[in-house]
Amino acid sequence: MKKTAFLGALTVSGLVAGAAAAATLEDVQERGNLNCGVSTGLPGFSAPNSAGEWEGFDVAVCRAVAAAVLGDPTAVEFVPTTGQTRFTALASGEIDMLSRNTTWTFSRDNDLKFEFVGVNYYDGQGFLVPKALGVTSAKDLDGATVCIQTGTTTELNLADFFRTNNMDYEPVPIETNAEAQQQYLAGACDVYTTDASGLAATRATFETPSDHVILPEIISKEPLGPLVRHGDNEWGDIARWTLNALIAAEEYGITSANIDELAEGTNNPEINRILGTEGNLGEMIGLDSDWAVRAIKAGGNYGELFERHIGESTPIGLARGLNAQWTEGGLLYSPPFR
């Protein structure tokens, strides 16, 4: 039957090829689920639990969009993608959006023809060293052996950092984070470098985390965010404003606990506009007025998601840092809902 479907699809493909490019929203609503690309496994961001349900900070963005569009945060088909397959999967239409700790860069945005809809986590590359090494700054790492994942931007950032500081290093190429942990613990390298969130997650798994320190220097900017294809701005707007709604909800104190109460109407017009009791914002992006209520209810506002999946109460234990609201000295800043 699969073969029949495929060959049949080939024959009529010429007819539908033009129509399929736009109107992702209709496709998703017709299909009844959202195809969301996630990582094959990154602690805190996306991983299946023992019941086979995907969980994590990136996964939560997919669920919020599904809740806004379809009214059901579980109506998501998660497509695990690797670093190599993620962009093709999005470009070819296999997935509707990609939420896979992907760094927003110029060439990805323009050359690869994608649209980053925002930033859900501001990351940066850092260094993890054993305390016994006695190093307190990345500037002291001259001559160190460094475990580094091949084929990523971290490799290039590392080369840049050591060149600008006139230092030498010896790279130990590794493939996965799990392999890096083994190599680092076995002493095959003095330093492990990757995104600071990854370092924190890795350090948390060690038997004695306090024997290892993450150096204060962050040597690159890694704004991670969800992205969609070029060519369907309406769909991009839905993803962007769903993310903004989560961020704004935290700013205005809308939580999954009090949202039902607030949705009955408040005397703050901004909250009312987000929650659809005033104005017609939902209509403007092709959804109903409750879209943001459902998105926030899916897992809570940005702060709640952060605390549940990667925050200080979890084993990963990341501090808010750059990812605090702008009112708290961070970079999260949602444009007004008006």
Added chain:
Amino acid sequence: MSDTHAQTVRFVRESMLPEQEPPLAESGVLKWVRENLFSGWLNILLTVLSLAFIWFVLSHLLPWFLNSVWSAGSLSECREIRDEVFGPDASSACFAVITDRWHQLVFGFYPPEFYWRPIVALLLFLAAMAPVLFAGIPRKALWFSAAAPFLIYFVLWGGTIWGPLAVALGFVVGYATFVGLSRFNALLATLGAIVVPILYWLFVAGPLAGALASVLPIGLTFVPSDDFGGFQLSFIIGMAGILLSLPLGILLALGRQSNLFIINKTSVAFIEIIRGVPLIVWLFTASLLLNYFLPPGTNFDLMLRVIIMVTLFASAYIAEVVRGGLAALPKGQYEAADALGLDYWRSMRLIILPQALKISIPGIVNTFIGLFKDTTLVVFIGLLDPIGLSNAIRASTEWNGIYWELFVFIGLMFFICCFSMSRYSIYLENKLQREHR
């Protein structure tokens, strides 16, 4: 004792001496050890070194295995239990991850309430393979083997039963066309047997299944390919590749030997191109490149794409192995088959292939084992086979940091399968042994 001897011989022992124990150093374990392990200074040295090496390995591995923790909710819990029971510095395996996640490593994301379906499919598969593998089972059971692929597809993926039935009917249609047309012309019959079923599958099978399903909705809950994972995925890809690549490989080998120009050159080109490019490249072609060729919105099942690529890859290798078997046959066999007046297919079927395949068994099984293990390469295109799932399991906050335990379990599963294949190949070789060596 007879009397005659009593006169001539002064002393004859009348009863046997009881058997004596051989000297201690010339019997039993001691003798074996002395002869095999300590027979000269070089052997003594090697024995001592080997013993030291074995002790070194075991002294590290055994405590790790023996101190293993089997029930805990996370790696840190594992460590707490170890600290309590064995002391803080003891080396200890945390097999609790297997207890917690074995169902994922085996079944992937297949819905737990339907776990019986892959198990039934496995039993069907074994039952279908039995008549093929063992000659002792009645030949009529082969009909079941022919029907099994459709049945197994239905059990695993579910959906309406009419889909697989409608596809199976295509083969009946093809056979009927062949029989019907062969009265007129053999070539026409062959062409008809290929073209008519394809037309049937393209235009009739789908609507027919749909119509039947709406009249008589019999079926199981549909499980999409995305839910397949773990060892189940490896097994399905591996076994589908193995079963499909053998006939294709034999045809390619015959094609390469053929005198017909186009068939010969096509087979050579196919084999050389497929074999000259690494499997991982073909997998990337299946997952990435095809997406660009196919129109947007076409969702051609990734698992099916991978099975096709793996089959093509293995068939090129099988073709070369079988060609080795064909080349090993003396020319006299071919000439004898011709002299008997057999046509090409009969001479191949009755004379040449049985001998050539027998020679090729070790090579074929070797290729199959290699193929089965190569299925783990699908991890690079984002399919969650056991290796891919081990990464996903490590990404959960409970099990982040666990490493060898997962590999030990995955290795064990693959070993069981590959070792049984290898044993079967030895059994088959012995059974088919006709030479008097």
